[in-house]
Amino acid sequence: MAENSNNKRRDFLQLSTVTIGAVGTAAFIWPFLKSMNPAEDTIALGTTEVDVSQIEEGQSITVKWRGKPVFIRKRTKDEIDEAKTVNMSDLKDPEEDVDRVKKDEWLVLVGVCTHLGCVPLGQKxxxxxxxxxxxxxxxxxxxxxxxxxxxxxPAPENLAVPPYSFLNDTTIKIG
Ligand code: FES
Structure with missing residues (x-):
């Protein structure tokens, strides 16, 4: 009888420990998880809206997105033709031009060389x-x-195309 009551007591103690342990862990995890969710102002900084209405054909601008330069170029017809008439077998990182643009005249690129991260020339x-x-x-x-x-x-890959969309004909949202 005494042993039985001791067992019950032990069960109760074990149960209490487990419950406290679980609550303690949950209390620890919650702020940790919360800190992993980016704050809303951080999310807002993750996008950049660019007015491209002043860019002439053959001109480029550089904007900053998430600390990186992004090149936006309004391509000439010759540049578009050059880009579209390339043999995939001549490319180190084969990608059709059509898969890298949303509109033929607008090329949007992360301006960071895929070799060791320099910013390539060609914007001016x-x-x-x-x-x-x-x-x-x-x-x-x-x-x-x-x-x-x-x-x-030596660069192994093409300049990256960042996520972007056209909000209208003259505004590009990057990110
Ligand atoms: S970083 Fe561009 S060629 Fe090396």
Whole structure:
């Protein structure tokens, strides 16, 4: 009888410990999980809206998105034609131009060389655009074409296309 009551007491003690343990863990996890959810102002900073109405054909601008430069270029007809008539077998990182743009005249790229992270030249009218008329990274000599695809040099991949959408004909939302 005494042993039975001791067992019950032990069960109760064990149960209490488990319950307290579970509550303690939950109380610990909650603030941790909460801290993993980005605050709303952080989410807002994750997008950038750009008015592209002033950009002329053949001009580019650079905007900042999440701390990185993003190139927005209004391509000329020749640049579009060049980008579309490339043999996939000539590309190190084969990607059709149509899969890299939403509208032929607008090219949106993360302006960070995929070799070691320099910012390639080609944004200013006076910049070298490399052998493929797009962008040139002078750090170690990577050449990108008019679709931002790597064509020559050590960079392993094309310039990345960030997530973006057209809010209307003249506003692009990046992120
Ligand atoms: S960082 Fe661009 S070629 Fe090396």
């Amino acid at each position: 009218l006076t910049d070298s655009k490399g052998e493929y008329n797009g962008w040139y990274c002078p750090c170690h000599g990577s050449h990108y074409d008019t679709s931002g695809r790597i064509r020559k040099g």
